[in-house]
Amino acid sequence: MRSDLSKVLFTREQIQQRVREMGNEIAIVYADLEPGLTIVPILSGSIIFLADLIRELPMRMKIALIQLSTYPGATTTAQEPRVVTELSADVRGRHVLIVDDILDTGRTLRSVQSMIRDRGAATVRTAVLLSKPGKAPPEVTVDFVGFEIDDLFVVGYGLDFDDHYRNLPHIGVLRPELTR
Numbered sequence: 001m002r003s004d005l006s007k008v009l010f011t012r013e014q015i016q017q018r019v020r021e022m023g024n025e026i027a028i029v030y031a032d033l034e035p036g037l038t039i040v041p042i043l044s045g046s047i048i049f050l051a052d053l054i055r056e057l058p059m060r061m062k063i064a065l066i067q068l069s070t071y072p073g074a075t076t077t078a079q080e081p082r083v084v085t086e087l088s089a090d091v092r093g094r095h096v097l098i099v100d101d102i103l104d105t106g107r108t109l110r111s112v113q114s115m116i117r118d119r120g121a122a123t124v125r126t127a128v129l130l131s132k133p134g135k136a137p138p139e140v141t142v143d144f145v146g147f148e149i150d151d152l153f154v155v156g157y158g159l160d161f162d163d164h165y166r167n168l169p170h171i172g173v174l175r176p177e178l179t180r
């Protein structure tokens with residue numbers, strides 16, 4: 001699989017270090033908040049990031065899953081996000097931290113952030129591991145960002161192409177000829 005990448009952007013060690021730092025940043029913000037924190041990971045791309053991030057967070061939390069589809073099948077062209085699996089728990093009155101793998105066009109986060117607000121969350125914040133600056137509309141804001149990257153299609157550490165490469169421990173750029 002490594003040979004399918006034209007470049008590794010972040011090694012396993014660099015990701016581990018940054019996720020630990022993000023955990024510390026997030027822990028400070030939520031240290032004294034009542035009634036409690038609900039993490040909303042957006043499946044499936046966030047699964048590895050989620051697993052590592054929440055083990056850096058010492059506070060009580062609940063997890064409510066939601067699944068969206070943006071890149072159906074073998075494509076790198078995003079389409080309007082579609083809810084595949086509904087939010088698995090009530091978030092009314094809860095402090096919600098949405099967790100996603102990457103902020104790209106912002107369509108996915110725009111739709112999830114507005115859904116969570118509509119359902120009466122006390123506060124809504126967002127953590128993403130990667131962000132492609134300048135692409136998302138201004139109303140889509142993120143509170144915690146791991147790394148900013150150029151506008152390239154990346155895979156690994158949960159990010160996929162046609163559901164492959166999620167298990168790569170590093171994050172890299174897929175060779176362009178493989179996405180054609």
Ligand code: XMP
Binds near residue numbers: 042081106159
């Ligand atoms: P939007 O464009 O809605 O994208 O901000 C968010 C979702 O799209 C997926 N995505 C990617 N997946 N490499 C991937 O493997 C990429 O470069 C990429 N850009 C966007 C991802 O699932 C994210 O949650």
